[in-house]
Amino acid sequence: MTDPVSRRAALIGAAATTLLPLAADRAHAAAPQIGRQAPGYYRYMIGGYELTAILDGVRPTKLDTSPARNASLAEVQKVLAASFLPTDHVGIYFHPTLVNTGKQLVLIDSGNGPRGLPSTGLTAATLTAAGVDPKTIDVVVISHFHGDHISGLRTADEALAFPNAEIKVPAKEWAYWMDDGEMNRAPEARKPAFQNVRRIFGSIAGKVTRYEWNTEVAPGITAIDTHGHSPGHTSFVVASGAGKVMIQADATAGFAPLFVTNPDWHAGGDMDGPQAVISRRKLYDMLAAERMLLSGYHFPFPSLGYVEKAGTGYRLVPVSWSPVL
């Protein structure tokens, strides 16, 4: 059309609409930009189970120093540039996973909670956007006790964010973090993490279920020993029918494109760097051999891909987004 008159309607969801006076030749209202990303969730089927990767948010981190304890900033920046990524900062993603078995709603990890950056702690909001009421979660399974995995168990007023859920934690992780001797012996920098564990679990200690490795934490969800990132760090195989996915949690910590490619680098969060490397390589060798789907807590949204061996490390091949289930 050569002379349209734009009768711009309000953008859906926008608070206000600006209508400019009609110009002589053509009338266009200013187009308010929306400024919000699409909701960060992604559904996929594993056999008869419906899984949802839930984006808790992203934490931008400036690269003034190397994020790897045993690699230089220059080495890190070289990998970033090769991946068409900015070299002055990285964005760390956080992804709890919801498993709907058809009988139970099982949430694996809980996100950063309300005390972090505004760009994180979005798990409950993302669940709601995905059509799931947090009150309907039956079980929350925790992989390890770092704050970005457990702090989402509490709301801003310290209530339980998933009030009807049983909470299951790795027995070895509990033994370490709840031990006052370990807390007293720990380096100062780690003490806030010990205190956070007490804030989250202290008042419900008698109600928290502790699980062992190589047992099912829910039907079809098996806990796997991947310690090193933390003393009781756990990954999970979710299996249904012929389907299988590894929910690795932080078997690779930090920014995935760096540490999957260079599995021998120690991310800042790896409490026992050499042991984390051993667990990571064992896990990835198995995943590459079996061509098993992998979800990484800190991988770019939607957290899912396949690892293949490449050079001395691995390459992460992201899944293709499926618009249908």
Next chain:
Amino acid sequence: MTDPVSRRAALIGAAATTLLPLAADRAHAAAPQIGRQAPGYYRYMIGGYELTAILDGVRPTKLDTSPARNASLAEVQKVLAASFLPTDHVGIYFHPTLVNTGKQLVLIDSGNGPRGLPSTGLTAATLTAAGVDPKTIDVVVISHFHGDHISGLRTADEALAFPNAEIKVPAKEWAYWMDDGEMNRAPEARKPAFQNVRRIFGSIAGKVTRYEWNTEVAPGITAIDTHGHSPGHTSFVVASGAGKVMIQADATAGFAPLFVTNPDWHAGGDMDGPQAVISRRKLYDMLAAERMLLSGYHFPFPSLGYVEKAGTGYRLVPVSWSPVL
């Protein structure tokens, strides 16, 4: 908690909730699965422009025969397997792009419209999910006249889907498809496409604006000659401030992981295969040299990545999802 009583609320948006009788020790309602993917849109900034990749849907295509005219099915399946993709079918994505310049809403291509599969023709619905009323679109720019790019201009009752938008089309594309001589000389298999062009444009021929290559179709949006896929096939550079993205349309047609990796293969839709290869290689050599962001109409959602030279072809490096703009 060791003995939670699940007071499951209805899943938000689910039509029905099944409540099971309370069991003696623990009560869990069945968890209705939701069965829908997250809405398929993705926002990103290019300078001061807010762009949105809009998923029109996906068309699953069985691989009984090779989707490349000059490659065998076995060769194609080898590439798919190497990419951790199924080898018995491919899913073809469709992505119009919305550009919000702050003053105008410009939609590039319009999707499959209401006459295709139920899994396609979702552009208007996806725009709405993204908070944009189709009535507010100021300009629709068309890259070429294949049905999956123009049929979304019409609703099921043949009204204009973007009633307040100026429609802009490549002059060379118009000259070819609107020529009855070309239609009469065309192979039978192509005649429905000619008829579809007449259905879409026939009654509004006097109102459709025809544009030339190397001109701006809207402020900051320049039309680029990439003919071969069709006689007037056009790509677009969207530039604002220091930002730049190539909206390539079908410079690579068919399933991207196949034809980006093997740019010399001729997709079924390439009307002039050898010329399409020339345009594609010229475009990708430039993009690889400039490290310019690329949106491919048929790339996996969210359509965005970078091409780098790899072997005799190119590798597509998908962008990392940004939860913030």
